[in-house]
Amino acid sequence: MNYPETLAWLFAQLPMYQRIGQAAYKNNLDNTLELDRYFNHPHREFKSIHIAGTNGKGSVSHMLASVLQEAGYKTGLYTSPHLKDFRERIKINGEMIPETYVTRFIETNREFFERLRPSFFEMTVAMAFRYFADCGVEIAVVETGLGGRLDSTNIVEPELSVITNISFDHTALLGGTLPEIAREKAGIIKANTPIVAGTYDPACAFVFIQKADECNAPLTFASRQWNVEKNEAGNYNVTGVNGCHYPDLACGLKGAYQRKNIPVLLEAAEILQRKGFAVHEKDIRAGLRQVIPNTGLSGRWQQLNERPLTICDTGHNEDGIREITAQLKSCTYRKLHIVFGMVNDKDISGVLSLLPADAVYYFCKASIPRSLDENRLAEQAGRYGLRGTTHPTVAEAYAAARQHAAPEDMIYIGGSTFVVAELL
Secondary structure (H helix, E strand, C coil), X not given: CCHHHHHHHHHHHCCCHHHHHHHHCCCCCHHHHHHHHHCCCHHHHCEEEEEECCCCHXXXXXXXXXXXXXXXXXXXXXXCCCXXXXXXXXXXXXXXXXXXXXXXXXXXXXXXXXXXXXXXXXXXXXXXHHHHHHXXXXXXXXXXXXXXXXXXXXXXXXXXEEECCCCCCCHHHHCCXXXXXXXXXXXXXXXXXXXXXXXXXXXXHHHHHHHHHHHCCCEXXXXXXXXXXXXXXXXXXXXXXXXXXXXXXXXXXXXXXXXXXXXXXXXXXHHHHHCCCCCCHHHHHHHHHCHHHHHCCCCCCXXXXXXXXXXXXXXXXXXXXXXXXXXXXXXXXXXXXXXXXXECCCCCHHHXXXXXXXXXXXXXXXXXXXXXXXXXXXXXXXXXXXXXXXXXXXXXHHHHHHHHCCXXXXXXXXXXXXXXXXXX
């Protein structure tokens, strides 16, 4: 098989949550453990940092990987989903896994996969861990896919675990209350392993405290350790309760919500330093500033055009949209145009209720089975006073927005990771 044929086989043969949703979710680690045995436990051949959370885990994963790269470590990075290329999920020092490795991995093990029938995610995690081991990675930053306790990545024995935050997302699988969701995320907490939680939320913090106590895992809440203020230059002045100070800290990711992720990064870096990793202030500064070129991260408050100002962002749940709408209000424009699409297996009422009613909407549908029909989306959005036109594809919706937007207007594209992926 060549690379396109390999991808076609992967997407056709294996259940993929991003495409079909709940039907691809496994409520056990049986396949993951069988894959791990078959590939001779590759995750034991490198150190790791394990990252979960509802929002922010992708940004924090890329930030940490960038800092470790700047510190001179050969750094693996496993994230999901991909936006444009499957290989975005598996990187070493910012370079995607080669097409030849992907093809050879599938060709060599295809018979085993067809017999075991792993999910797309299970197989991809096995590929990532084997690749990192084969390439002699020193440390890998590993992002969970969904939840934590039953996530395929949860076989790692990390140096550090991170849970960025907890909010409502994937409630059909993870639970309908914040404590229920927190318990699933807290499943990545390991015995005697430091755990950083991003935001202290009284509604669910007790879950992390209890689990950390059970595991004898030192727990810190980053939001209680670091104070972050934005300065006139658009950078951050950050002060730690321990007296550590990072004045004028520049971040290559421009979303205002990164102010919540920076304390997580700094707390994680401090713990790594105490564990003997040679991570210095210059590495932290360079890693944050260079996170996009170092890791190739895209889709986080990413500017696509200047006139009209055009921004896309992968934020897709209530907390994410709340942050985005707040930042939209801080932007200067004559009229706001929003290209918007969502998936069909979530309660979207909370998201729709947060969106600005004075914007012009271009409702669309990404080309995956999970996408919500654009007409159904427009109908539901209308209940919240959101008005606009419907378009069967992201490209047509974006073209319509471009046609109607004046140079002094603003276009925002989002609602679903897959809308942003299709646009990019």
